[in-house]
Amino acid sequence: MKLGIIGESGLYDLEGLENAAWQEVDTPWGAPSDAILTGTLDGLDMAFLPRHRRGHALAPSDVPYRANIDALKRLGVTDIVSLSACGSFREEMAPGDFVIVDQFIDRTFARAKSFFGTGCVAHVSLADPTCRRLSNAVLGAAEAAGVTVHEGGTYLAMEGPQFSTLAESRLYREQWGCDVIGMTNMPEAKLAREAELCYASVAMVTDYDCWHEDHGAVDVATVVRTLQGNAEAARNLVRGLPERLPPARTACSEGCDRALDHAIITAPEARAPEVLARLDAVAGRVL
Numbered sequence: 001m002k003l004g005i006i007g008e009s010g011l012y013d014l015e016g017l018e019n020a021a022w023q024e025v026d027t028p029w030g031a032p033s034d035a036i037l038t039g040t041l042d043g044l045d046m047a048f049l050p051r052h053r054r055g056h057a058l059a060p061s062d063v064p065y066r067a068n069i070d071a072l073k074r075l076g077v078t079d080i081v082s083l084s085a086c087g088s089f090r091e092e093m094a095p096g097d098f099v100i101v102d103q104f105i106d107r108t109f110a111r112a113k114s115f116f117g118t119g120c121v122a123h124v125s126l127a128d129p130t131c132r133r134l135s136n137a138v139l140g141a142a143e144a145a146g147v148t149v150h151e152g153g154t155y156l157a158m159e160g161p162q163f164s165t166l167a168e169s170r171l172y173r174e175q176w177g178c179d180v181i182g183m184t185n186m187p188e189a190k191l192a193r194e195a196e197l198c199y200a201s202v203a204m205v206t207d208y209d210c211w212h213e214d215h216g217a218v219d220v221a222t223v224v225r226t227l228q229g230n231a232e233a234a235r236n237l238v239r240g241l242p243e244r245l246p247p248a249r250t251a252c253s254e255g256c257d258r259a260l261d262h263a264i265i266t267a268p269e270a271r272a273p274e275v276l277a278r279l280d281a282v283a284g285r286v287l
C-alpha cells in the first residue's frame with residue numbers, strides 16, 4: 001500500500017515523514033499542482049500533494065486534477081485520502097467538525113473530467129464514489145484524533161471561485177439534500193475511480209455557507225480562521241492512519257482497484273495509439 005494525501009486549503013506540507021523528499025513528477029496531462037512530498041510514516045509509504053500548490057496559487061478551476069491523479073498513480077499510490085475545506089448545510093455539522101463524505105453532486109462545468117475520450121472510451125461506475133474500506137480507516141483515525149466526525153454526507157461540488165448565492169445555498173440544502181459544499185472534490189473523485197485508486201474524502205467544515213440566519217454570508221477571513229484549527233486536526237488524523245492501514249495491501253473489498261475491468265467500450269482495433277500511450281499509468285493494467 002502507498003497512501004496519497006491531497007492537502008486542502010490550509011494544509012500545504014506534511015511534517016514527520018521519514019526520508020522526506022519533494023519529487024517533481026511529469027505526466028501526459030501536464031504538471032501536477034506541485035512537487036509531491038514522499039516518505040514513510042510509521043512504516044507506511046506516503047505521497048503528499050498540496051492541491052492548490054504551496055502558497056495557494058491555484059484556484060479550484062485551475063487545479064490540474066488529471067495530472068494530480070496520474071502523478072500519484074505513477075508514484076505507486078494505491079489509496080488517496082482527500083482533505084478539503086467545506087461549507088456546511090447542516091446545523092449539526094458545525095465549523096471544526098469533519099465529515100466523511102460518501103456521495104457527491106457535481107455542479108462543476110469548466111474542468112476536464114475524464115482520462116478517457118475519443119480514441120479510447122470508458123464508462124466507470126460511480127454509484128459508490130468513495131471507498132468504504134478506506135473511509136472506515138479514516139473515520140477511526142478522525143475519532144482517535146478527538147475530532148467530531150460525521151460518517152457519511154453528500155458533498156456538492158461547485159465551480160466557484162465565488163461562493164454560492166442564497167438561492168443556490170437553499171436549493172442545495174432544502175431541495176437536493178446536500179450536507180456540505182466545496183469546490184474541489186469533483187472531478188477528483190471521478191478521476192481516482194478511473195485510475196482504479198481507492199478514494200476517501202474528509203470534508204472539514206469551516207463555515208455554514210450563507211443559508212444560516214445566525215451566521216450571515218461566508219467570507220475568506222472566516223474560512224481561514226477555522227482552517228488553521230482544522231489543519232492541525234487533519235495532521236493528527238493523518239498520524240493515525242498507518243496503524244489502521246495494512247502495508248501489505250489486499251484487493252479492495254469494494255472493487256475500486258478493478259474499476260476498469262468492464263469499463264472500456266472502444267474495440268481494440270479502434271483504439272488510438274497516442275491515446276493509449278497517455279493512459280499508461282492510469283489504465284496500463286487493462287490496456
Ligand SMILES: CSC[C@H]1O[C@H](OP(=O)(O)O)[C@H](O)[C@@H]1O
Pocket residue numbers: 007008009051052059060083084085086160181182183184185220223
Ligand atoms: C478557501 S475557501 C474555498 C476553497 O477552499 C476549498 O478548497 P479545498 O477543497 O482544496 O480545501 C474549497 O473547495 C475552495 O476551493
Ligand SMILES: Nc1ncnc2[nH]cnc12
Pocket residue numbers: 085086087088158163164181182183206207208209210218223
Ligand atoms: N461555503 C463554501 N462554499 C464552497 N466552498 C467552500 N470551502 C469552504 N467553505 C466553502
